[in-house]
Amino acid sequence: MSWAIRPIGTLVEHAGGWQALNEAETNTPLLDFRFVRDLVGEFSDGSEVIATCREGGVIQAIGILRRVGRFYWATLQPANAPIGLWIAKRGADVEALLRRLVPALSSPCGMLSITQQDPDGMPRPAVSKHLATLDYIVTPSLTVPGSFAEFLGGRSKNFRHNVSRQRNRLKREGVTARLELLQAPDAMAQAVADYSALECASWKGEINSAVRMDEPQGRFYVKMLASFAAIGEALVYRYFFGDRLVASDLCLLRNGTLFILKTACDETIQGLSTAHLMRMDAFADLFDKHGVRRVEFYGPLKEWHTRLTEEKRQMYHVNYYRWPMLKLLDKFRKARRNGAAAGRGAAPGDTEPHASAGAAA
Secondary structure, three states: OEEEEEEHHHHHHHHHHHHHHHHHOOOOHHHOHHHHHHHHHHHOOOOOEEEEEEEOOEEEEEEEEEEEEOOEEEEOOOOOOOOOOEEEOOOOOHHHHHHHHHHHOOOOOOEEEEEEEOOOOOOOOOOOOOEEEEEEEEEEEEEOOOOHHHHHHOOOHHHHHHHHHHHHHHHHOOOOEEEEEEOOHHHHHHHHHHHHHHHHOOHHHHOOOOOOOOOHHHHHHHHHHHHHHOOOOEEEEEEEEOOEEEEEEEEEEEOOEEEEEEEEEOOOOOOOOHHHHHHHHHHHHHHHHOOOOEEEOOOOOOHHHHOOOOEEEEEEEEEEEOOHHHHHHHHHHHHHHHHHHHHOOOOOOOOOOOOOOOOEO
């Protein structure tokens, strides 16, 4: 088993190996080479490397890494990547992989983090003297029971009543609600632009985290969605009140699983959940016409998710320490930081994409 480290500028040379490993494992679009390529194109600073592990000529693991401290490396983790840019064969010994990878990186690398891992893709490894894991977020998912009618029938009476009440209000006020689905590659730029307008007018615009067309986020979503639309795997749902766009979902769809990447809605509309209404109409279309059997949200579990599903799982980070003493020092630093945060009234714990601040023992 050996690792090869190459500069990020050689990414295209790794397309075949990356794609083959992803397809052989979870085959998620979130680690599809198209998705990774467009992420790197907008969020790389050029310093990253591509690390590839082979045994007997067969790729065992591959990832995109960057130095984030003098002695610390981590997977590239743009905010728009739900999963860290790392793929390993299911059942691989993660600690053994990292034990050989750390010395292969620019010296001296004392710590390496594999961030935002999904246990459905890479089961959480056992801790050891050298390896620790850290909780990231609890994320919800939804397994479709069969038809949309079966799904809706499984929701609470209060939920169904609330949806019906909102639809009746629209009828009383003479508002025509309309769902629109966009799938063509040449429709993605306008779809993202309209989505951006919604998000920029929301609280995300106020804190400067909204998707903007002249910034990396906007360019990434346009390119990435167009790439997936070309193979029939991108879709954008839009919800209108008359001619007014009031909600939108940016999604990917592969092998019967819907991945909801981004949601925006018109926050000036009071007393109505436009995103909820859109999603009910979209789910009816997806479950009954497009064969969707699973929905992945890949965001922190929120109260509104619990009205749709009871399914959830804990995502996590992995920290590998070249020397056990570093693990003890990192744990000590985390304890001190959490103590200071508690003193300020802040919530302790670290769920940031980079797990450098500490690890669970």
